[in-house]
Amino acid sequence: DADVTQTPRNRITKTGKRIMLECSQTKGHDRMYWYRQDPGLGLRLIYYSFDVKDINKGEISDGYSVSRQAQAKFSLSLESAIPNQTALYFCATSDPGGGSKYNEQFFGPGTRLTVL
């Protein structure tokens, strides 16, 4: 979905390096999410944010941090990357409005991160 973009799309880095993954959206949604996808484990929530001043840990936040710079931008950082953080990372957004649109999430194209 071109409304949610992620940079970079692919990144190879070394153990101990600091990495930032960026997500931008033009959907005007307040809610943004970071997931990681691992084979056989599905998607697991790392962090989520319901507005610029609201940051919440997901189920696997250890080793990660986030920054919500604006309504449209939500960055994920790995302060000191380790090999088991090798995964596909997805950003998603959702509309807090009521009705059937509530909590339908729209995903970005993903960032494939490899930590050597």
Place this chain on the structure above:
Amino acid sequence: AQSVSQHNHHVILSEAASLELGCNYSYGGTVNLFWYVQYPGQHLQLLLKYFSGDPLVKGIKGFEAEFIKSKFSFNLRKPSVQWSDTAEYFCAVRLTGFQKLVFGTGTRLLVSP
């Protein structure tokens, strides 16, 4: 613990075969249910969703799913698959009153021509 289970990790079908992918959840309250699809090399896209009303939900590309509350299930079906349905399929559940989606582990579908 609250969870979402997809029993089939890999499914291989021939074109025109019928498809049913299982999804069960362990929440006891009111839920919203989703099926997402991820085509090779692409991001997740919503196939269909259930919030309330008719438990038989129709989505895009001929997919449908049935919510059976008594069985805590939301199985995905398609009468006749195509090669282009090759993808990974994820079931997701949101417990009403909570903000997060919980995803199943996914089912990889391979449709042979």
